[in-house]
Amino acid sequence: MAILNPSEMLSVALEQALIGNEEGGVPVGGAVFHVDGTLLGAGRNRLVQEGNGSLHGETDAFRAAGRRPHWHDTILVTTLAPCWYCSGLIYQFRFRQIIVGDSVNAQGGTKWLREQGIDILDLHSQECIDLIAEFQQRRPDLWNECIGEV
Numbered sequence: 214m215a216i217l218n219p220s221e222m223l224s225v226a227l228e229q230a231l232i233g234n235e236e237g238g239v240p241v242g243g244a245v246f247h248v249d250g251t252l253l254g255a256g257r258n259r260l261v262q263e264g265n266g267s268l269h270g271e272t273d274a275f276r277a278a279g280r281r282p283h284w285h286d287t288i289l290v291t292t293l294a295p296c297w298y299c300s301g302l303i304y305q306f307r308f309r310q311i312i313v314g315d316s317v318n319a320q321g322g323t324k325w326l327r328e329q330g331i332d333i334l335d336l337h338s339q340e341c342i343d344l345i346a347e348f349q350q351r352r353p354d355l356w357n358e359c360i361g362e363v
């Protein structure tokens with residue numbers, strides 16, 4: 214089933230974030246789509262679940278999407294603005310577009326990515342904003358661990 218609507222693409226990532234929240238993890242979800250609307254992979258931050266800080270929502274979705282000759286014809290969707298770690302991934306692999314749910318509670322590398330010519334569509338999703346805001350307030354320790362802050 215092809216999904217071409219950005220909000221529907223974000224819903225796939227949000228569903229992952231909500232699963233992560235239920236699991237007691239950092240509630241950030243991601244998904245990778247081909248520009249034709251095919252879902253290539255979805256994932257969520259699994260720092261807590263897998264005991265592995267490399268598994269951000271974005272990198273877990275990238276991992277689930279497998280191999281491709283290049284990523285220029287794909288869209289990376291994330292419920293929260295990409296951190297610097299994931300911004301490196303985005304810069305390196307040049308996804309066609311990045312769809313972001315929340316850039317209120319974290320900005321990460323979004324300003325820099327835009328300066329590098331990366332197309333970022335910010336949907337300002339209230340659901341994504343509320344989900345992370347609640348988490349950051351409830352578990353500041355986990356949030357800081359996730360992004361390498363003290």
Ligand SMILES: Nc1ccnc(=O)[nH]1
Pocket residue numbers: 239241257258268269270271291293294295296299319321359360
């Ligand atoms: N954008 C993100 C920030 C923090 N953790 C994540 O998994 N993703």
